[in-house]
Amino acid sequence: MxxxxxxxxxxxxxxxxxxxxxxxxxxxxxxxxxxxxxxxxxxxxxxxxxxxxxxxxxxxxxxxxxxxxxxxxxxxxxxxxxxxxxxxxxxxxxxxxxxxxxxxxxxxxxxxxxxxxxxxxxxxxxxxxxxxxxxxxxGHGAMDEGIRRVWHFTTDILHLLAAGVWLGALVALALMAKANVLQTEERIRLLARAVTRFELVGALIVVVITVTGVVNYLFIVGLELDDLFLSTYGILLFIKVTLFAGMLVLAALNRFHLGPFLQRSLRNGQYWVAANALRRSVVLELAAAVLIVGLVAWLGTLSPEMEMAAE
CATH class of the missing domain: 1.20.120 (Four Helix Bundle (Hemerythrin (Met), subunit A))
Structure with a gap:
């Protein structure tokens, strides 16, 4: 309990x-x-x-x-x-x-x-x-010492900050894309502009999360893979990576299709279909992000070294 x-x-x-x-x-x-x-x-x-x-x-x-x-x-x-x-x-x-x-x-x-x-x-x-x-x-970085501890904390903090920027943006976009909020063309244009401005930020977030995620994995687990996926830690990590890949697909969909689709639809006045599609995509991406955070909270309580040694 x-x-x-x-x-x-x-x-x-x-x-x-x-x-x-x-x-x-x-x-x-x-x-x-x-x-x-x-x-x-x-x-x-x-x-x-x-x-x-x-x-x-x-x-x-x-x-x-x-x-x-x-x-x-x-x-x-x-x-x-x-x-x-x-x-x-x-x-x-x-x-x-x-x-x-x-x-x-x-x-x-x-x-x-x-x-x-x-x-x-x-x-x-x-x-x-x-x-x-x-x-x-x-987190796991607190168990390290010396320069390794400094670098582990640095990558942990960058990973947390990038994830926070992403989650906050998804919640904000989901609120802005609510059906009862998008009642005027002005609101639709505001949503389209917000999506466009998030593009560069989102690209930077993906790079930071990917790089720091790999580095953190190496700090915690190392290059050992043989027994990793037989442990609870490895299974949860695999689910997390799969969800993150799904978020990348949705983010790419928003960036290269739904965002431009909404911009084009504003020119001909037929923007409800595009707005609804974007809203569904953002909500799905947000749901995946929340699940990932839940997995991170669980992973932080586990010791992969002890689990793999027990196998």
């Missing part, structure tokens, strides 16, 4: 902090001027303040569950010294404190900055990136 709770909390934190990075960043590169005001296109204040608050709750719960699992204590009085030790005397605890501060700053930035929404989104993006990066200290 404790393992499943830990995985659920990891999953919640990954999704939450990825959105805290990806959503405001999407507002910066895809929207302009008054479009960035909360409610004009996307409800930034509600979404970002909500993700910051939820991130605080999930972070606290995650630390309590982790301390309880490591100490075996359940009563708060006995658990408190273990919590204090983890927070104050470990690198993971320092990363946790940095995350808490970043979440508070990010939440306040979008709640209090009404006159300059772009500045609020920028601060929220930076805070979200810092908070998301802190999750690297909960």
């Amino acid at each position: 404790s393992d499943s709770i830990g995985i659920a909390l990891r999953f919640g934190l990954y999704v939450d902090l990825m959105l805290l990075l990806g959503l405001p960043l999407f507002g910066l590169y895809s929207l302009k001027g008054r479009e960035r005001v909360s409610g004009a296109v996307l409800p930034f204040r509600l979404m970002l303040a909500g993700t910051a608050a939820l991130g605080l709750l999930l972070s606290i719960a995650s630390m309590v569950v982790m301390a309880s699992a490591m100490s075996g204590e359940t009563a708060f009085a006995e658990l408190r010294p273990h919590l204090e030790m983890m927070v104050l005397e470990t690198d993971m605890g320092l990363a946790w404190v940095v995350r808490i501060v970043a979440l508070v700053v990010g939440g306040l930035a979008v709640m209090l900055n009404h006159r300059a929404p772009g500045v609020g989104l920028l601060v929220a993006t930076i805070a979200g990136g810092i908070a998301l990066s802190s999750l690297a200290w909960n």
Whole structure:
């Protein structure tokens, strides 16, 4: 039960902090001027303040569950010294404190900055990136030492940041493509422009995720393949890679077919078919992304070396 709770909390934190990075960043590169005001296109204040608050709750719960699992204590009085030790005397605890501060700053930035929404989104993006990066200290890189530890953390953080930018963009595009939102040609044009602006960002994301994914695999597993796919870790990794390949197919479909199709349809006024097709593709891509994040949360609790040694 404790393992499943830990995985659920990891999953919640990954999704939450990825959105805290990806959503405001999407507002910066895809929207302009008054479009960035909360409610004009996307409800930034509600979404970002909500993700910051939820991130605080999930972070606290995650630390309590982790301390309880490591100490075996359940009563708060006995658990408190273990919590204090983890927070104050470990690198993971320092990363946790940095995350808490970043979440508070990010939440306040979008709640209090009404006159300059772009500045609020920028601060929220930076805070979200810092908070998301802190999750690297909960991963496999924390078990390394020396220069290997530095490089492993670097690739972990880049992988997390790229995934967060992608997930946030997919959620934003899915919200912009909702049928009840696309009621005017202006909204359709705004969606088409957002898809076009995401193209370069999306291409960069794919490169970063692919390269860092391969490097992380080598750090965690190495070149050993014989027993990998006989382990739970290997099976989950295979499913993750398959889903990622499916996302690449959908992303290519959006980039080379559905996006241009929507642009062409705007010229002849027959844009509903193109908009609906794009919406379905984005929702499918988003579903695959959420499943991948769930698998990542599970993979982070497994040790491939121990599993393969046990075979």
